[in-house]
Amino acid sequence: MQRILAAETPKNIGKKVLLAGWVYNRRDHGKLVFVDLRDRSGLVQVVGSKELGELGSEDVVEISGSVQKRPKEMVNPKIPTGGVEVRISEIKVLSKSSQPLPIHIDEIEEKASLDKRMDWRWIDLRRPANRLIFEVWTAMEHAFRQYWIDNNYIEIHSPKLMGAASEAGSELFEVNYFDRKAYLAQSPQFYKQMAMAAGFERVFEVGPVFRANPSFTSRHDTEFTGYDAEISFIESHQDVMEELQKGIAYALAAVKEKFGSEIEKTYGRKLVVPKVPFPQVTMKQAKDILVKAGVKSERKGDLSPEEERELSDYILEKEGHEFVFVTEYPIEVRPFYHMRRGDEPTLTKSFDLLWNGLEITTGAQREHRYDVLVSQAKEKGLKLPPIQFYLDFFKYGCPPHGGFGLGPSRMLMKVLGVENVREVTYLYRGVNRLTP
Amino acid sequence: MQRILAAETPKNIGKKVLLAGWVYNRRDHGKLVFVDLRDRSGLVQVVGSKELGELGSEDVVEISGSVQKRPKEMVNPKIPTGGVEVRISEIKVLSKSSQPLPIHIDEIEEKASLDKRMDWRWIDLRRPANRLIFEVWTAMEHAFRQYWIDNNYIEIHSPKLMGAASEAGSELFEVNYFDRKAYLAQSPQFYKQMAMAAGFERVFEVGPVFRANPSFTSRHDTEFTGYDAEISFIESHQDVMEELQKGIAYALAAVKEKFGSEIEKTYGRKLVVPKVPFPQVTMKQAKDILVKAGVKSERKGDLSPEEERELSDYILEKEGHEFVFVTEYPIEVRPFYHMRRGDEPTLTKSFDLLWNGLEITTGAQREHRYDVLVSQAKEKGLKLPPIQFYLDFFKYGCPPHGGFGLGPSRMLMKVLGVENVREVTYLYRGVNRLTP
Numbered sequence: 120m121q122r123i124l125a126a127e128t129p130k131n132i133g134k135k136v137l138l139a140g141w142v143y144n145r146r147d148h149g150k151l152v153f154v155d156l157r158d159r160s161g162l163v164q165v166v167g168s169k170e171l172g173e174l175g176s177e178d179v180v181e182i183s184g185s186v187q188k189r190p191k192e193m194v195n196p197k198i199p200t201g202g203v204e205v206r207i208s209e210i211k212v213l214s215k216s217s218q219p220l221p222i223h224i225d226e227i228e229e230k231a232s233l234d235k236r237m238d239w240r241w242i243d244l245r246r247p248a249n250r251l252i253f254e255v256w257t258a259m260e261h262a263f264r265q266y267w268i269d270n271n272y273i274e275i276h277s278p279k280l281m282g283a284a285s286e287a288g289s290e291l292f293e294v295n296y297f298d299r300k301a302y303l304a305q306s307p308q309f310y311k312q313m314a315m316a317a318g319f320e321r322v323f324e325v326g327p328v329f330r331a332n333p334s335f336t337s338r339h340d341t342e343f344t345g346y347d348a349e350i351s352f353i354e355s356h357q358d359v360m361e362e363l364q365k366g367i368a369y370a371l372a373a374v375k376e377k378f379g380s381e382i383e384k385t386y387g388r389k390l391v392v393p394k395v396p397f398p399q400v401t402m403k404q405a406k407d408i409l410v411k412a413g414v415k416s417e418r419k420g421d422l423s424p425e426e427e428r429e430l431s432d433y434i435l436e437k438e439g440h441e442f443v444f445v446t447e448y449p450i451e452v453r454p455f456y457h458m459r460r461g462d463e464p465t466l467t468k469s470f471d472l473l474w475n476g477l478e479i480t481t482g483a484q485r486e487h488r489y490d491v492l493v494s495q496a497k498e499k500g501l502k503l504p505p506i507q508f509y510l511d512f513f514k515y516g517c518p519p520h521g522g523f524g525l526g527p528s529r530m531l532m533k534v535l536g537v538e539n540v541r542e543v544t545y546l547y548r549g550v551n552r553l554t555p
Numbered sequence: 556m557q558r559i560l561a562a563e564t565p566k567n568i569g570k571k572v573l574l575a576g577w578v579y580n581r582r583d584h585g586k587l588v589f590v591d592l593r594d595r596s597g598l599v600q601v602v603g604s605k606e607l608g609e610l611g612s613e614d615v616v617e618i619s620g621s622v623q624k625r626p627k628e629m630v631n632p633k634i635p636t637g638g639v640e641v642r643i644s645e646i647k648v649l650s651k652s653s654q655p656l657p658i659h660i661d662e663i664e665e666k667a668s669l670d671k672r673m674d675w676r677w678i679d680l681r682r683p684a685n686r687l688i689f690e691v692w693t694a695m696e697h698a699f700r701q702y703w704i705d706n707n708y709i710e711i712h713s714p715k716l717m718g719a720a721s722e723a724g725s726e727l728f729e730v731n732y733f734d735r736k737a738y739l740a741q742s743p744q745f746y747k748q749m750a751m752a753a754g755f756e757r758v759f760e761v762g763p764v765f766r767a768n769p770s771f772t773s774r775h776d777t778e779f780t781g782y783d784a785e786i787s788f789i790e791s792h793q794d795v796m797e798e799l800q801k802g803i804a805y806a807l808a809a810v811k812e813k814f815g816s817e818i819e820k821t822y823g824r825k826l827v828v829p830k831v832p833f834p835q836v837t838m839k840q841a842k843d844i845l846v847k848a849g850v851k852s853e854r855k856g857d858l859s860p861e862e863e864r865e866l867s868d869y870i871l872e873k874e875g876h877e878f879v880f881v882t883e884y885p886i887e888v889r890p891f892y893h894m895r896r897g898d899e900p901t902l903t904k905s906f907d908l909l910w911n912g913l914e915i916t917t918g919a920q921r922e923h924r925y926d927v928l929v930s931q932a933k934e935k936g937l938k939l940p941p942i943q944f945y946l947d948f949f950k951y952g953c954p955p956h957g958g959f960g961l962g963p964s965r966m967l968m969k970v971l972g973v974e975n976v977r978e979v980t981y982l983y984r985g986v987n988r989l990t991p
Contacts, residue, residue, distance in 0.1 A: 122788060139788045141754060141952055159707075159756040177952040181788075213788075214923060216952035241948055244753035250709075253755070257710040264697065271595075273686075274693040276780040278982045279715070279763050280728075282989030292716075294739065295729045296777075297769065301989055303730065310982060313991065317680035318577060319689070320595040326762060327715050333733065341732075344712040352558060352575045352617075352649075487650060508991040512677055516577055516613035516652035546714045546746060553718030553737055555749065555944040 120183065126160035128203050131186045138163065138205065139181045139213070141245065142174050144225060156182065156205075159250070163200040164189075167207035177216035177224070177242075183209045233539065237547055240555060244545075248385050252543050255378050256531055260325065262373035263346060266366045272321040272348065277310030279303055279327065283505035290331045292341075303329035306524055308456075309509045311349040312485060315520040316512040323348040328524075333550055337539040338477070338529065342548040349522030356458075356468040356484045359521040360444055363472065363480060364397045367442070374534060388536035391441060397472070398434050399444035405430055420449035428476035435475070441533075446470045455499040456492065457483040458521075468521075474533045482523030489513040556619065562596035564639050567622045574599065574641065575617045575649070577681065578610050580661060592618065592641075597683070599636040600625075603643035613652035613660070613678075619645045669975065673983055676991060680981075684821050688979050691814050692967055696761065698809035699782060702802045708757040708784065713746030715739055715763065719941035726767045728777075739765035742960055744892075745945045747785040748921060751956040752948040759784040764960075769986055773975040774860075774913065774965065778984040785958030792894075792904040792920045795957040796880055799908065799916060800833045803878070810970060824972035827877060833908070834870050835880035841866055856885035864912035871911070877969075882906045891935040892928060893919040894957075904957075910969045918959030925949040 120137040128136065140158030147153075152171040155162045165171070165182055174180065184207040195201030222231040222239045224246055236243040243249060264274070280301045284291050292303040304310075307324045314322040328345040350362060372392045374382075379390050400408065406416060409426050412433060417423040422430065422445065434443040447466045450459060457467040469483035486492045492513055496503060503510065531543040541547040546555065556573040564572065576594030583589075588607040591598045601607070601618055610616065620643040631637030658667040658675045660682055672679040679685060700710070716737045720727050728739040740746075743760045750758040764781040786798060808828045810818075815826050836844065842852060845862050848869060853859040858866065858881065870879040883902045886895060893903040905919035922928045928949055932939060939946065967979040977983040982991065 179952045179954045213954055214952050217950045220951055241749045241753040253709045261704055268697055273689050275981050278778050278984050280778050280984050293731045297986055313677045317677040342714050342716050514653045515656055516615045516650050518615045518649055545711050548714050548716050
């Protein structure tokens with residue numbers, strides 16, 4: 120017999136079916152035993168007697184039985200399969216769970232600490248609310264890729280092992296590479312720009328990035344997934360921002376269509392598909408707004424997390440939009456490869472994108488003129504030999520181009536209204552966290 | 556004016572257009588100058604006079620002009636835009652190329668060595684034949700993902716930084732991780748199995764894998780992209796093979812539809828969409844076939860590259876199929892986590908998939924019973940403490956499951972009929988190659 124999912128039981132009333140999944144919980148009523156069986160589609164109640172006697176929490180079982188309507192007064196309206204139950208005829212235990220479990224899956228039980236849940240992440244992920252995170256991630260990522268592929272981007276997989284430090288020497292992990300050193304890429308920045316020099320014109324990449332960042336905040340990690348895109352023959356960073364906002368609106372529309380109601384039910388977050396174009400302010404305008412709002416400026420030419428939240432609140436109130444671009448960061452806070460304004464060379468043709476107070480993207484037009492790039496690198500105090508391989512990309516004809524890097528885990532935090540990046544990461548990596 | 560692509564010029568005869576791209580080559584005929592302009596869509600001839608005088612190979616330019624039909628006798632049938640040319644009215648040089656170029660893009664020129672082409676990979680990638688590789692890769696990968704998503708897989712991004720050696724201590728890159736050591740994942744094996752313990756039931760991952768493999772063959776590299784999938788509630792490795800072959804057939808059908816004729820024109824390879832199910836032989840049958848064919852067996856219970864080629868040739872001749880599964884590898888050549896046959900415990904429930912003589916996939920049903928897994932690990936001489944985090948996945952209820960790892964660069968070699976993995980890798984990484 121072919122296995123069906125718990126969610127398919129209501130379509131199979133009166134039929135004999137095969138189910139498989141985890142024992143979510145059990146209730147003994149005299150001789151009768153009720154078991155809620157959990158699989159990837161949800162829960163269904165199974166009814167039996169002594170054949171269920173030995174079952175414990177989180178045992179994995181295969182059950183055959185007949186699907187029956189439950190008496191009206193017994194219907195559980197909280198779950199989609201609440202109107203049926205499966206009268207068991209046979210059971211096979213596929214895997215016994217040790218008892219007791221180190222953390223409880225049932226939300227009713229006292230919640231374990233985040234750190235303990237990370238220790239037992241595979242049990243933690245069994246919660247339907249956690250499973251939903253990665254279903255949403257899958258849908259969001261697929262939609263982003265669909266947007267890029269529909270718009271003739273090429274997908275690249277650039278190497279994570281580099282022979283020299285990429286953007287800056289700090290926050291870099293060193294690898295023992297045979298008889299020499301290699302470094303883990305902090306971003307695909309240099310290599311997606313290489314694709315522009317190669318004439319690919321439009322590329323995207325989805326992959327891990329590594330930051331030897333010793334901070335412990337709720338939004339930082341040492342390894343995370345990055346989305347990167349780069350496009351050629353642009354006029355300015357505005358062309359990059361246009362592509363970015365279109366991609367985000369496309370992806371969030373897809374997520375909302377597929378999971379909007381489930382997200383609202385589970386996380387209480389009403390997802391809004393943002394209108395295009397997104398509002399934008401220059402850094403100077405942002406600072407003016409913040410001063411008027413009475414927020415103390417901590418960083419010159421850059422925004423603190425508090426300022427980011429305040430600015431987003433202001434824009435949401437004023438323009439009814441959850442997103443806001445901040446443009447024209449001064450050169451001090453931007454890397455050497457960001458292009459500068461011709462008429463105002465202390466400002467870069469760059470942007471950040473904030474969503475409800477969190478920076479989710481950084482982007483810019485890049486400097487593609489070899490001589491200018493070299494002089495900007497020198498000005499930033501970079502040693503040229505380690506980056507000469509990168510500078511060479513601009514020697515043999517390279518079009519004007521720009522791009523962005525976007526953090527999907529930060530997107531997910533905002534999609535679901537979750538505060539900590541650890542919650543939306545499959546397996547979090549931090550200074551003190553390399554397991555499981 | 557909105558830029559159009561070279562390939563769009565035939566639809567714009569008589570119109571003024573804006574083009575942008577690279578100077579592929581130039582021909583001077585007295586006062587007239589002919590330039591072949593290359594962009595991501597192909598080539599188009601541009602005609603002018605002294606305004607083109609300064610242009611050199613691989614300069615990047617923006618050109619406006621009017622599209623005209625070429626006289627019949629001048630039509631170049633070799634390129635799709637051979638029937639038109641663009642009479643230039645304005646030109647803007649966006650980026651000058653240094654001269655001479657270190658390698659030539661024009662295929663007519665003497666081919667540079669593979670190693671030199673790798674040194675200047677971004678120029679090498681400008682060849683339309685090379686660009687095609689990554690367009691095909693993009694289409695293939697998107698089709699694989701579409702198959703998985705249509706079949707309710709969740710996409711995961713598992714960490715590449717691990718606290719302990721994964722499958723075996725050898726071929727492992729060590730990372731300096733703050734005040735301790737980390738290791739680069741040789742595959743997402745342990746973490747995709749974790750998703751099975753987490754009840755995800757079906758997952759896939761696309762990401763980099765790292766092998767400190769000191770070999771210099773044409774099919775090995777130290778970093779490459781891997782496709783990984785894992786599914787739960789299987790009966791045996793046959794369920795995994797069924798999913799794999801369906802995915803491959805789906806992906807190759809998509810590639811053939813989009814790029815079949817271009818692949819044949821450029822690479823002379825007629826892509827065949829394989830029929831499902833693929834043929835299969837056990838390792839024992841494979842060895843019998845090879846003995847009869849007079850091929851000397853070099854490795855007991857495993858196939859040498861020569862044996863793989865011979866076996867594929869035999870199956871192609873006998874069954875007309877480019878693919879063949881080899882099943883039931885003996886335990887000696889398989890890792891500890893491969894499940895063994897209950898009736899014949901010296902054999903694993905595992906398989907390799909060969910495509911035209913090259914191994915492109917390894918897969919198996921995994922051992923999900925904690926006690927059996929521990930005893931198999933001990934038998935293989937593994938120390939338990941470093942893998943205890945993995946063994947724990949099987950303590951609290953884990954369904955029977957299995958999966959595979961597939962090498963897209965090896966797939967691409969066979970899609971295009973290319974012999975060296977370096978040709979189909981965006982930026983190859985080997986023992987002596989960490990740049991560009």
